[in-house]
Amino acid sequence: MKINVERMKYPRYVMLISLLSLAAVSQAQPVVRITVKTGPYTRYRTPVSLDISAFPGRTYILYAVNGRERKEVPCQPEPGVVPRLWWQLEDEVPAGATKQYELQVQSQETPSTVPPPVITLQDEQGSLTIQNRSRPVLRYHHATVYPPAGVDSAFRRSGFIHPAWSPQGKVLTGIHPKDHYHHFGIWNPWTDTEFEGKTVDFWNIAKKTGTVRFVEFISRTQGAVWGGFRALQAHVVSGDKEKTALREVWDIRAYQGEGMQTWDFISVLNCAGESPVTLRHYRYGGGFGFRGHPDWNNENSAIVTSAGKTRRNADSTYMRWFKVAGTSGEGKAGMLVLVAPDNFNFPQPIRVWPEKDLGGQVFINISPTKDRPWTLYYGNEYTQKYRIVVFDEDISLEKAEALWNDYAHPPEMTVSVK
Template sequence: MLHPRYFLSFLLLMAVHMAGAQTVARITVNTGAYARYNTPVSFALGKVNVNSLKGLVLYQLNNGSRQAVPVRVETGPAAITWQLAGEVKPGVTLQYELVKGKEETTLPDNERVTVEDDHRTLTVLAGNHPVLRYQYTVMEPPPGVDTAFRRSGFIHPAWTPGGKVLTNIQPKDHYHHYGIWNPWTDTEFEGETVDFWNLKKRSGTVRFSRFNSKTGGFNALQEHVVFKKNGTEKVAMNEEWDVDVYPYDGKTFMWDFTSRLQCATASPITLNQYRYGGGFAIRGNAEWNNENSAVLTSEGKTRKNADSTHARWLKIAGNLKDGLAGLLILSAPANFRAPQPVRVWPEKDQHGQVFGMFSPTKDYSWTLQPGKTYTQSYRVITFDKDLTAEQAEAYWNDFAHPPKVTGRLVK
């Protein structure tokens, strides 16, 4: 989501041969070895000038009939993205035709992904349902608490489709915990040890810098700032947060979280082996404890034994005052040290409060070199009705082994 995205929708069962209609591409999707459920897929349009195309309509072809499919058009590089409708069995081949119509249609309000900016936070909604909120201005700590704990660049709240809050910020036991966030703890930069996580040390912090996009989610640049011993500041790493929210399927929210790290100077930075740091971290709702919540990993581990194990996915769920709520976090197989180690607070830690994360450097140091980009990708599913381990595994297979998309442009 490096560039603006324009959301288009198309009237179902439109007449195929519109006056002036022009076929742009023919596309095939093969589901492969896994069942698919509302799976996101994309097709590159190459050098096509998307901005000059009005009224793009994607049709799914089915036994001689055509049904228009909601899509979105991306620029730089040009591509279209859509979701397979409902559940599709393994080994199925789907045919599509991309047509340039006479007029552009509009997406119904209850299907659109929109963004609301109140000049302090960015809230992403799927239809009328808030999915997550990104805090891009500085959040001050509670009155009387050390101002070292102030920071920006985190997600809170993250919601379930039923409106239940999954995250917690600035808890009294850890004022530096901020909903969903991913700073690094033990690092080395230009001869100094820097902690971007434990803010009270005053050796570093993370700050929002700017938005690159605020459509369909957001793309934000964050800076990992070093507080030098001589009193100056220096940005050691630039991090791009790419958060892409998908339309509401009536049961779950789905969104992708991608972190891209780059050295901000000619100096490398080493992310030392440490039990916390980077990846994807969540501090759970304060109502959760060791009696009303549970953690499960892809390897069958729980809060009793998950910590320091490796996992492809991590599920956190529990009862809140208004019912069950949870989220499933999928870690991409291309991530550093995948399947990545996890940090999960055991049941007796912190009075049973919930904390879970993928920590890529939990058992291995990682040196980032100037001029290179280091990408970590995760998919998040939030829900109000608990997911089974089999369902979680199916979601991961769908994410890790996407359908095969082929096609050709029609000149």
């Protein structure tokens, strides 16, 4: 039997090409086009994120597109019920600008496509330190810290931040000052609360009616865009038999970048059991508490709020942000705290020690229940969000207001797939 080889060649090549094309199509991943509009506000290295549940993959590569130019941008996936991809806008993007991006989704992960972490964690001696390019940002204490020798051990606690550092490494916070041994850098226990018919004070721990303790880490993350942790804390009622009244999750994440350092402080509260907890109207407690560096006083530090109030008249007023800066032996540095507009009782009331109190030492507390009670019920979550911007020397009031607008009014994002 004679076989016509020439006539068989072409169909075989057609079949091979068709099979290769089919394989390529089956492995093809979508290219996602993303448009970000800054709107009426200037953006300052703003963190943005995209829901990527419709674009599953092992590796994500993001490019900033400007005409024919494409520049890779560090990005970071965050797993979860709704997975997200995070990145940051450039250092400063003016109002009214439009930024274009392309996202490539790959089904496989290779070492060359996984960027090294910039925000890293160091866990040692009962504390977890977040670092930005090896520079410390903040330290969270998950082990119990005891007061100085000779002081009542009732002043022990875990679950707080100290130190918080400026970008150049200047310490901003203080702990266990002689005038208030129950002050712990950055912390947020509630003061006058009602639980199962009892009055419980989680703030003034020397009363021995309640305290707050670290329970466990839910997650710890290092990344090219952000790094941090989620920690479960228990608000414990003291007595012959201890009982947890509230569970709280701290979600703390710091973002990469030079110059001003940005990190987020998010508190999520829920009742530990079916009994509600009432956070009574009281002049301080909860929210966001800050004890300043022990060197700071009324002569070398200053406080101002979004309402233009200072240490002389800020107490019991309402604000969207506050700024504090002071000079220690390390130099001048400070912190800007931005309040999310969907927080309870926004704009939130603030507690500020007057200039002449305790030698001018600095204590500030954003206290959501300073003018009204707040009852928390079983089965619900109660979230308070704050963005912290730390700096060396000082920043202007105009910059502080611009940073709050950037935080409170996120950029607009649209997505298409090609």
